[in-house]
Amino acid sequence: MNILKNLFLLNKKSEKNKDLISGLVDQYIEISKLVKEARMQQNLTVKELSYISKIPERIINSIENNNKNIRPDYPFIRSILIKLEECLLLKKNTLLDLAVKERKILKKEGKKFVFRKFDLINTWQGSLLYFFILVLTIFLLKRYFILNVNVIEIQNIENQIIDK
Missing domain, CATH: 1.10.260.40 (lambda repressor-like DNA-binding domains)
Structure with a gap:
């Protein structure tokens, strides 16, 4: 009890x-x-x-x-x-x-971590989270543009073949 x-x-x-x-x-x-x-x-x-x-x-x-x-x-x-x-x-x-x-x-x-006191700007946790968001964004943008560039190149090649 x-x-x-x-x-x-x-x-x-x-x-x-x-x-x-x-x-x-x-x-x-x-x-x-x-x-x-x-x-x-x-x-x-x-x-x-x-x-x-x-x-x-x-x-x-x-x-x-x-x-x-x-x-x-x-x-x-x-x-x-x-x-x-x-x-x-x-x-x-x-x-x-x-x-x-x-x-x-x-x-x-004072070692307890409280989420509502989480400060994205002034703490190392916020900096780390910001860094991961930046890396993820760069990765996604790079992947998106690489895939689109390949599609555009294939279309250009098809158009060149059709023109000949």
């Missing part, structure tokens, strides 16, 4: 996503602690850190308070974390290593 239940259970993905999200939040809690402690050790306010690093205050607050609604996604937060490491005099890649783990986890889930 459990096998049938697991086969038709649609919440499997949501359970995996919950584990994934909780793992990400734990890493960002660690990042937020490190940023806040380093800022406090240097006796900087959020406003001063924002001025030094040229990062908006709301972004720094979202990182320190682990607010995922305001916090930027991975490609953008990577550059922000690098800048914060420099400004807070943290060891190189301490914050970045935590964020890289997040990217690897997200990549594992």
Whole structure:
């Protein structure tokens, strides 16, 4: 009975996503602690850190308070974390290593192929399909014209025989 239940259970993905999200939040809690402690050790306010690093205050607050609604996604937060490491005099890649783990986890889930997200122009699958369509078209056109050329040549030969 459990096998049938697991086969038709649609919440499997949501359970995996919950584990994934909780793992990400734990890493960002660690990042937020490190940023806040380093800022406090240097006796900087959020406003001063924002001025030094040229990062908006709301972004720094979202990182320190682990607010995922305001916090930027991975490609953008990577550059922000690098800048914060420099400004807070943290060891190189301490914050970045935590964020890289997040990217690897997200990549594992994104390997599914969904047909409705299939893009003919910007993906290698689309390029491959386009290439096969071109080759097939060239093959069909070549075959069509070769067959027609032979028919035309035979008719020309028949007409020459009849004329003689």
